[in-house]
Amino acid sequence: MQCLEYSKRRLGAFLEEIQRLKGAEFPYVHSEHALQLIEGWFAGYLGQLNKLTATSDPKTVRTSCAAELSGLFEYLPLLGFILRSTNARNAFEVHGPLLRLAREVVKPNIKLVYSSEWEYSPLTYLGITHLPDYVLIGSPAHESDNPLLLPLAGHELGHSVWATRDLLSKFSPTIEAKILADIKTRWKEYHALFPDVANHAALTTDFFAQQTWSPAADWAVRQSEEGFCDFVGLRIFGESYLHAFAYLLAPKSLGFRSVIYPNLGKRVEGFIKAAAQYGFTVPVGYRDEFEDLMSPSGFDRQQVFLLSLADAAATSLTDALIAEAKSLVDGNLKHAYSEAEIGAVLGDFEAVAPATDAGCLANILNAGWRAFHHPALWQEIPQIRSKEKTLKELIIKSIEVFEYEQLLKVPL
Amino acid sequence: MTSAVGLAEEGLKLRALDPDLPMLAARAAMELDNYRSSGEAAFVAVKELSRRLNNSFRNQGAAAQKASLDSGTVTLVGRALNTSRWSGDVATIDQLDSELWQVARRLQDVEDDPRGQPVDKIRDFCVALSECASSYRQAFHDLRPGHPFRR
Numbered sequence: 001m002q003c004l005e006y007s008k009r010r011l012g013a014f015l016e017e018i019q020r021l022k023g024a025e026f027p028y029v030h031s032e033h034a035l036q037l038i039e040g041w042f043a044g045y046l047g048q049l050n051k052l053t054a055t056s057d058p059k060t061v062r063t064s065c066a067a068e069l070s071g072l073f074e075y076l077p078l079l080g081f082i083l084r085s086t087n088a089r090n091a092f093e094v095h096g097p098l099l100r101l102a103r104e105v106v107k108p109n110i111k112l113v114y115s116s117e118w119e120y121s122p123l124t125y126l127g128i129t130h131l132p133d134y135v136l137i138g139s140p141a142h143e144s145d146n147p148l149l150l151p152l153a154g155h156e157l158g159h160s161v162w163a164t165r166d167l168l169s170k171f172s173p174t175i176e177a178k179i180l181a182d183i184k185t186r187w188k189e190y191h192a193l194f195p196d197v198a199n200h201a202a203l204t205t206d207f208f209a210q211q212t213w214s215p216a217a218d219w220a221v222r223q224s225e226e227g228f229c230d231f232v233g234l235r236i237f238g239e240s241y242l243h244a245f246a247y248l249l250a251p252k253s254l255g256f257r258s259v260i261y262p263n264l265g266k267r268v269e270g271f272i273k274a275a276a277q278y279g280f281t282v283p284v285g286y287r288d289e290f291e292d293l294m295s296p297s298g299f300d301r302q303q304v305f306l307l308s309l310a311d312a313a314a315t316s317l318t319d320a321l322i323a324e325a326k327s328l329v330d331g332n333l334k335h336a337y338s339e340a341e342i343g344a345v346l347g348d349f350e351a352v353a354p355a356t357d358a359g360c361l362a363n364i365l366n367a368g369w370r371a372f373h374h375p376a377l378w379q380e381i382p383q384i385r386s387k388e389k390t391l392k393e394l395i396i397k398s399i400e401v402f403e404y405e406q407l408l409k410v411p412l
Numbered sequence: 413m414t415s416a417v418g419l420a421e422e423g424l425k426l427r428a429l430d431p432d433l434p435m436l437a438a439r440a441a442m443e444l445d446n447y448r449s450s451g452e453a454a455f456v457a458v459k460e461l462s463r464r465l466n467n468s469f470r471n472q473g474a475a476a477q478k479a480s481l482d483s484g485t486v487t488l489v490g491r492a493l494n495t496s497r498w499s500g501d502v503a504t505i506d507q508l509d510s511e512l513w514q515v516a517r518r519l520q521d522v523e524d525d526p527r528g529q530p531v532d533k534i535r536d537f538c539v540a541l542s543e544c545a546s547s548y549r550q551a552f553h554d555l556r557p558g559h560p561f562r563r
Binding site: 041044045048049051052053055056057059060063064066067068070071074130166168169172176204205206207208210211213214215217218221 | 423425427428429431432434435437438439441442443445446448449450452456457480482483484486487490502503504505506507508532535536539542543546552
């Protein structure tokens with residue numbers, strides 16, 4: 001079977017690429033270690049492909065080759081990401097503080113690969129079983145020197161918290177119950193769209209009926225996860241998260257919404273609710289900075305109905321998710337931001353000095369955003385030609401000082 | 413080097429959207445097929461799949477087994493059981509739980525001692541699981557807006 005030979009060659013080339021990448025200079029060991037783990041998994045898979053023979057079951061051979069091909073589709077971008085984590089354009093100063101933060105809120109033995117990425121939205125690669133205990137966070141390449149966007153890493157850490165704490169198991173029964181309850185309330189609508197489902201009872205006992213509403217549950221779970229991640233970011237970074245989010249996404253991107261995110265307006269309403277719970281002020285007019293995206297084009301009536309169920313189920317969990325994020329972050333974060341410390345850092349910035357004794361990353365970033373929005377800052381200092389550039393450098397330098405201070409207390 | 417599979421979370425359950433599931437199930441199928449043709453009993457992926465399936469059941473050891481799966485995974489597993497013709501077509505959730513429990517037991521038995529086990533049947537389930545998991549993920553992610561310049 002020719003496809004088996006092609007499959008082996010493809011995997012061989014992939015493994016050779018990993019070998020070449022391992023020759024790169026890694027600023028921290030986690031990227032290199034991630035490559036070794038990926039290599040181990042694919043080498044094992046190749047070893048298994050090599051055992052297939054002419055007498056092997058043809059269906060097994062074909063599916064194994066197809067799975068290998070899917071694996072390459074999914075892992076090749078990951079290799080690129082790991083390679084880019086070695087690029088000098090990355091702000092290496094932030095790796096230590098972000099790693100400390102991840103070890104506090106996610107897991108003590110977590111490893112971090114932080115890199116610029118050629119995707120606009122900050123992202124995290126998640127659920128990579130071959131990279132257990134890893135957090136991989138990407139930020140858009142053109143903003144990789146912009147520390148003001150660092151609060152968004154809190155969202156990405158939230159995904160790891162969600163996975164590590166198995167919050168899917170915790171929240172999916174509630175989501176499914178809400179969806180089923182709403183279907184019962186809207187039975188006429190549902191029955192018109194899915195006439196083969198005879199009655200309420202079938203929804204949870206009949207396999208066919210279960211499949212009619214299952215996509216709504218999938219979408220609602222993902223929307224809830226995204227909401228939870230926002231709340232983790234808000235709890236860790238406070239108001240600075242709001243500014244970073246708005247900088248990146250306001251008013252909206254054109255096009256249609258994704259089913260796995262709450263629509264933008266609903267998402268921001270969640271922020272405002274969380275801010276009230278977490279005790280910080282939302283900037284005046286913040287909600288009005290954003291607009292909802294359009295509904296997905298090409299959805300049929302069934303999908304539109306399912307999306308409405310998903311949205312309602314995710315919204316119903318908002319309060320619980322805000323509380324969950326607060327509980328998990330507060331229970332693990334060693335040093336939360338405070339008004340007094342933010343004020344002290346801002347005082348250093350006003351004196352054009354890097355902050356010392358900042359206490360935590362969030363203090364630096366909140367002070368950074370306040371400085372950013374301070375219209376008169378440094379106006380009397382003619383030597384400062386670019387306020388933004390100077391501010392970014394001050395923030396990065398403050399993060400570096402903060403990390404040195406931490407290293408003296410607890411080495412990584 | 414330690415097997416990456418072996419490093420996975422102990423409590424990991426079967427999840428429809430786990431990115432590694434298509435390859436894991438395919439590797440398990442290859443291991444089973446290799447045992448069938450050569451007698452070599454090296455079951456790394458079989459063991460991992462068995463663990464995830466067993467973790468997906470509540471009340472282990474009780475007579476009536478109830479799977480603790482999110483609805484997406486129920487859909488996936490039902491499709492894999494139907495595709496592999498494990499038994500008759502899955503009609504009810506109770507039937508699905510019962511058949512999936514059989515698969516979990518069989519995988520565990522193969523791992524302990526493959527002799528006398530219906531290896532072909534279990535392999536066919538793994539093949540179906542790999543294909544269905546891949547298409548399920550694809551269907552899910554195709555609903556996200558794509559990049560306009562990409563074709």
